[in-house]
Amino acid sequence: MATPNLHFETLQLHAGQQPDPTTGSRAVPIYQTTSYVFKNAEHGANLFALKE
Structure with a gap:
């Protein structure tokens, strides 16, 4: 399935993720x-x- 023309920000979250x-x-x-x-x-x- 072809990737629609998504914005850069959307691709950062969803690119490569399969259902x-x-x-x-x-x-x-x-x-x-x-x-x-x-x-x-x-x-x-x-x-x-916060002692270390």
């Missing part, structure tokens, strides 16, 4: 979560307290 076969969604999902790895509990506490 999901299960949901039909064309957009890349946005995950509003994350995880972090810490050396230990003290290291994590120091980072969140």
Whole structure:
């Protein structure tokens, strides 16, 4: 299928993305979560307290 004449900004978000076969969604999902790895509990506490 030919790519329509899309603006540069639109292509930055959607170029190369194929529809999901299960949901039909064309957009890349946005995950509003994350995880972090810490050396230990003290290291994590120091980072969140901005001590490191």
